[in-house]
Amino acid sequence: MFLEKRREMAEESVFYGTWRIVECVSLSGTVETTGFEGTDFRLDETGDVTWTVADGVESLPFFGCETYEVCAARKSSPLDLGHPTVLKFRTFSGHNIEFRVEISDHDDLMLLTYDRCCMLQCQKVASNDTKNEFTFSFLSALDEGYFSDLVIRADSGKEYRVHRTILRLANSQLDWNRFPSPLTGLPEDVLQLVLHYLYAECLPNGLTEGVAKSCVMHVGKMPGFDRLTMLCETFIVNTALKEQIMCLVRDMHTCADHIVDHFSGKREPDSSLPPELLMKDPAKLCDVVKQSLREAAVAGAKLLILCDLFSRKKGELSRQERHEIIKYAKCRLPIFMSQLHTFLEVCKQHCNSLSAHQRHEIAAYLVPEIDTTLDAVSQFVVETKGALEQVISDVNKENVSTIPEASRKGGKLGEMLGKSLRNALHMRELMKLRSFHERVTTLVMSLLQRKENFSLMSHDQKVRSVAKNLEQLIDEVPMFLLRIEELISALDEKVQWREWKYLFKLGTSKVAWGLSKVVMHKSMLESLTRRACEMVHRGQFSQAMVALGLLEPMQKQAEVAVNNQSSVIAGSKLAARGGGDQATHQQTNIVESLMLPPLARHSTLAQHTAQLFGRNYETDMVFEVVCVQDMADVVIDHTHGEPIAAKTEREPEVSMTQIPAHRVIVAARCDWFRRALLSGMRESIDKKIIVHDTNPELFRLFLQYLYSGQVQTNDMSTEQLADMMAISDRYEVKQTRGSASRHKGKASSHTTNVCRK
Numbered sequence: 030m031f032l033e034k035r036r037e038m039a040e041e042s043v044f045y046g047t048w049r050i051v052e053c054v055s056l057s058g059t060v061e062t063t064g065f066e067g068t069d070f071r072l073d074e075t076g077d078v079t080w081t082v083a084d085g086v087e088s089l090p091f092f093g094c095e096t097y098e099v100c101a102a103r104k105s106s107p108l109d110l111g112h113p114t115v116l117k118f119r120t121f122s123g124h125n126i127e128f129r130v131e132i133s134d135h136d137d138l139m140l141l142t143y144d145r146c147c148m149l150q151c152q153k154v155a156s157n158d159t160k161n162e163f164t165f166s167f168l169s170a171l172d173e174g175y176f177s178d179l180v181i182r183a184d185s186g187k188e189y190r191v192h193r194t195i196l197r198l199a200n201s202q203l204d205w206n207r208f209p210s211p212l213t214g215l216p217e218d219v220l221q222l223v224l225h226y227l228y229a230e231c232l233p234n235g236l237t238e239g240v241a242k243s244c245v246m247h248v249g250k251m252p253g254f255d256r257l258t259m260l261c262e263t264f265i266v267n268t269a270l271k272e273q274i275m276c277l278v279r280d281m282h283t284c285a286d287h288i289v290d291h292f293s294g295k296r297e298p299d300s301s302l303p304p305e306l307l308m309k310d311p312a313k314l315c316d317v318v319k320q321s322l323r324e325a326a327v328a329g330a331k332l333l334i335l336c337d338l339f340s341r342k343k344g345e346l347s348r349q350e351r352h353e354i355i356k357y358a359k360c361r362l363p364i365f366m367s368q369l370h371t372f373l374e375v376c377k378q379h380c381n382s383l384s385a386h387q388r389h390e391i392a393a394y395l396v397p398e399i400d401t402t403l404d405a406v407s408q409f410v411v412e413t414k415g416a417l418e419q420v421i422s423d424v425n426k427e428n429v430s431t432i433p434e435a436s437r438k439g440g441k442l443g444e445m446l447g448k449s450l451r452n453a454l455h456m457r458e459l460m461k462l463r464s465f466h467e468r469v470t471t472l473v474m475s476l477l478q479r480k481e482n483f484s485l486m487s488h489d490q491k492v493r494s495v496a497k498n499l500e501q502l503i504d505e506v507p508m509f510l511l512r513i514e515e516l517i518s519a520l521d522e523k524v525q526w527r528e529w530k531y532l533f534k535l536g537t538s539k540v541a542w543g544l545s546k547v548v549m550h551k552s553m554l555e556s557l558t559r560r561a562c563e564m565v566h567r568g569q570f571s572q573a574m575v576a577l578g579l580l581e582p583m584q585k586q587a588e589v590a591v592n593n594q595s596s597v598i599a600g601s602k603l604a605a606r607g608g609g610d611q612a613t614h615q616q617t618n619i620v621e622s623l624m625l626p627p628l629a630r631h632s633t634l635a636q637h638t639a640q641l642f643g644r645n646y647e648t649d650m651v652f653e654v655v656c657v658q659d660m661a662d663v664v665i666d667h668t669h670g671e672p673i674a675a676k677t678e679r680e681p682e683v684s685m686t687q688i689p690a691h692r693v694i695v696a697a698r699c700d701w702f703r704r705a706l707l708s709g710m711r712e713s714i715d716k717k718i719i720v721h722d723t724n725p726e727l728f729r730l731f732l733q734y735l736y737s738g739q740v741q742t743n744d745m746s747t748e749q750l751a752d753m754m755a756i757s758d759r760y761e762v763k764q765t766r767g768s769a770s771r772h773k774g775k776a777s778s779h780t781t782n783v784c785r786k
Contacts, residue, residue: 041099042074043132043136044072044099044116044132044139045072045073045074046071046072046153047069047070047071047153047154048069048070048071048072048139048151048152048153048154049067049068049069049151049152049153049154050065050066050067050068050069050070050149050150050151051066051067051150051151051152052066052149052150053065053066053147053148053149053150054147054148054149054150055147055148056142056146056147056148065082065089067083068080068081068082068083068092069081069154072097075526075527075530076096076097076098076527076530076531077095077096077097077348077530078094078095078096078097078118079348080092080094090126091118091126094118094119094126095119095343095534096118096119096530096531096534097116097117097118097119098116098117098119098125099114099115099116099117099130100114100115100116100117113129113130113131114129114130114131114132115127115128115129115130116128116129116130116141119531119534119535127144128141128142128143128149129141129142129143129144130142136153137152137153138150138151138152138153139151139152139153163628163629163738164625164626164627164628164629164632165230165626165627165628165629165632165634165635165738166228166229166230166231166626166634167192167195167228167229167634167693167694167697167698168225168228168229168626168697169696169697169703170192170195170228170693170696170697171189171191171224171225171228174189174190174191175693175696175703175706175707176192176649176692176693176696176706177190177191177192177693178192178193179191179192179193179196179205179210181210181212181213181220181224182213182214183214183215183216183217183220184214184215184216184217185216185217187217189220189221189224191224192693193205193206194641194647194691194693194694195227195228195693195694196227198634198637198638198641199226199227199228199230199634199637200227200252200253200254201253201637202252202253203251203252203253211251212224212248215247215248216243216247218240218243219240219243219244219247219248221233222236222240222241222244223244223248223254223257226257226260229626229634230256230626230627230632230633230634231260231623231624231625231626231627232260232261232264232623232624233624234624236264236624238264238265238268238269241261241262241264241265241268242261242265244257244258244261245258245261245262245265256633260623263623264623266345267346267350267623270338270342270346273338274335274338274339274354274357275357277331277332277334277335277338278335278357278358278361280327280328280331280569281328281331281332281365282361282364282365282368284324284325284327284328284331285324285328285365285368285369285372286368287320287321287324288321288324288325288372289368289371289372289375291317291320291321291324292317292321292372292375292376292379293375311390311391311393311394311395312394314391314394315394315395315398323565323566323567323570324567326561326565326567326570327565327567327569327570327573330569330570330573330574330577331569331573333540333544333573333577334573334576334577335537336536336537336540336541336544337537337540337541337544337577339351339354339537339541340537340538340540340541341541347622349622350622352530355529355530355533355534356526358533359524359526359529359533362520362524363517363520366513366516366517366520367517369513370510370513370514370517373506373509373510373513374510376506377506377507377510380503380506383503388496388499388500388503389492389496391499392492392493392495392496392499393492395495396488396491396492396495399483399491399495400483400484403476403479403480403483404480405564406476407473407476407477407480409557409560409561409564410469410472410473410476411473412556412557412560413469413557414466414469414470414473416550416553416554416557417462417465417466417469418466419550419553420462420546420550420553421459421462421463421466423550462546544577544578547579548577548578548579551578551579554579558574558579558580559580561574562574562580628738629737629738629739630738630739632738635736635737635738635739636737638694638736638737639733639736639737639739641691641694641736642690642732642733642736642737645689647691648689648690648691649691649692649716650689650690650691650692650695650706650716650717650718651687651688651689651690651716651717651718652687652688652690652717652718652719652720652728652732653685653686653687653688653717653718653719653720654685654686654687654688654720654723654724654725654728655683655684655685655719655720655721656683656684656685656686656723656724656725657682657683686725688725688728688729688732690732692706692716694735694736695732695735698735698736698762699735699760699761699762700761701759701760701761701762702718702760705718706718722755723752723755723756727749727752727753727756728756730753731753731756731757731760731762734762735762740753
């Protein structure tokens with residue numbers, strides 16, 4: 030089993046990387062332009078797929094998929110052709126979109142074939158591996174204030190030493206030479222935020238929602254701060270989303286605590302019965318069960334909102350931010366399991382204390398309650414079945430094959446693929462609805478049969494039947510407890526990150542799909558929704574129906590007034606039970622990506638700084654490159670018919686090349702230069718650094734990297750790459766060395782391949 034797993038992982042590894050759709054070919058071999066050529070998708074080892082689609086391209090269904098799975102071909106015998114390898118793009122509205130896949134011998138070409146439609150030819154491209162890339166910022170210059178030439182004062186009087194060169198690069202639309210300088214008089218926390226953004230193009234850590242709102246208010250209309258305003262607004266939205274998700278989870282924990290409290294007798298502080306006798310009263314037990322079911326319904330409604338919220342908002346979040354939410358949800362699992370374990374422990378204690386006579390009394394009291402419940406549930410399920418049949422009829426009439434003319438920018442082959450995928454997904458949705466209808470029909474028939482059988486019994490027979498079922502339930506409680514304990518102890522092992530991530534996305538996607546169908550036909554289900562609100566009889570449940578779009582706000586006003594007291598969150602009790610955020614260090618951090626400086630290739634500041642290099646504009650230092658050239662003459666002697674080479678030594682020629690630069694930029698980007706320019710020695714006094722053992726062209730490339738964060742090494746020879754690595758080592762710039770070493774490795778590999786050919 031282990032060797033088979035290793036083999037499957039090795040086979041799947043050939044799919045890892047970034048692929049580009051280069052052609053769309055019909056099954057007859059015709060190549061047509063579809064419009065989505067050039068679309069990239071990255072398959073990583075964690076099971077995620079990331080799509081990069083150009084603007085204006087028709088959105089195909091699988092572009093919305095977030096995970097993938099490779100189902101490798103299997104053969105039962107050497108003569109068996111086996112099943113073809115299948116690439117499944119998963120979790121598009123709870124669906125899998127499958128392509129038969131073939132990989133070339135060199136693992137750089139992939140052919141995806143969609144059933145009876147067309148083939149997508151994909152080519153592996155050099156991915157932008159962010160693991161070996163570095164962020165670009167000048168934060169060290171802002172923090173330490175070296176070489177500053179401008180002071181900006183906040184409204185509190187605090188002064189900030191800044192640099193006109195960097196401020197112009199970050200925002201060229203403001204006049205940084207005027208007096209008073211721009212940003213003068215801003216609130217201190219807002220000024221800190223704005224300066225941090227100008228030096229790093231990101232938001233600072235520890236930012237609060239209030240400061241972000243204040244920043245939008247003060248600098249939102251200033252020229253050149255459009256992106257900062259956008260970042261702050263995104264931060265505000267994501268912070269609200271984080272708080273909403275955490276609030277929903279807290280509400281579910283609270284409902285679970287309330288259920289435990291109901292069965293423990295703690296929800297009735299004024300009861301005349303002591304807690305140990307409270308559950309032995311049949312009337313009280315019946316009331317406790319009803320209250321607990323209502324709490325469970327509220328928790329279920331909160332879970333529906335959470336799934337719907339994540340599915341609707343995930344497109345606005347980065348991949349990292351989505352993963353933070355999923356990790357937060359995973360870290361709450363042990364707490365929910367602990368609450369379930371506590372509930373079962375309470376039930377076990379009460380069940381063990383019940384005598385046979387007390388169980389008989391409880392069964393006798395429950396008989397009329399069961400009769401009433403069966404009537405209500407049967408009517409509800411029958412109405413659900415009828416509404417579902419009407420929904421299926423309407424969905425069946427939908428013509429999903431019709432594509433608007435505005436979206437038909439590609440060729441006929443692209444239209445065929447889009448139609449085929451949409452029709453296939455439509456049929457799957459219809460099959461899911463029909464399957465659900467079959468299950469509901471089976472449930473209705475079973476429920477009606479049970480109701481009829483129960484109604485035909487005498488009162489004594491009903492009591493004996495209920496007592497027997499109650500006894501079986503009591504006997505199974507210890508087994509449930511044992512299973513919960515085993516699951517808690519092995520939770521991390523059984524539910525690993527990759528599986529949990531897929532299950533979370535699949536579950537939320539299916540729930541959101543189901544909700545979308547219900548909302549589309551809510552007029553047919555309106556009476557059922559109102560009946561559900563009446564049965565639950567909780568203000569929070571009615572509010573949840575409004576949030577999901579199943580009830581109109583005006584209806585909510587009438588429902589909220591009913592038992593609104595249950596909507597209060599017992600925060601202190603939740604924290605004491607372990608359901609609060611203090612119980613774990615894992616918190617949602619869906620704004621983290623807004624607080625990281627961009628990679629150099631994505632940095633506008635880096636692009637402007639690269640343009641500054643070589644312009645000699647407001648430079649305040651020079652690099653003097655000393656190059657020593659060996660000037661030996663070569664003399665060719667043709668005596669005896671064969672050329673003989675001889676050298677005549679000359680004095681070596683020394684050349685000096687001066688390259689102007691900006692102290693604040695090279696100091697912020699290179700610690701060695703910063704120490705030299707701040708040392709008080711000759712380099713800092715003369716504002717000149719002398720460079721030996723290299724040539725001016727190569728050192729210019731090195732400085733170009735410091736200014737831009739990137740260096741083009743594709744056209745450099747292996748010897749030049751080695752020299753670049755030596756310069757990087759000398760001046761302690763690991764980033765350049767890493768880039769050069771990677772390209773050197775690629776160059777060596779390419780040379781080896783050429784030699785083999």
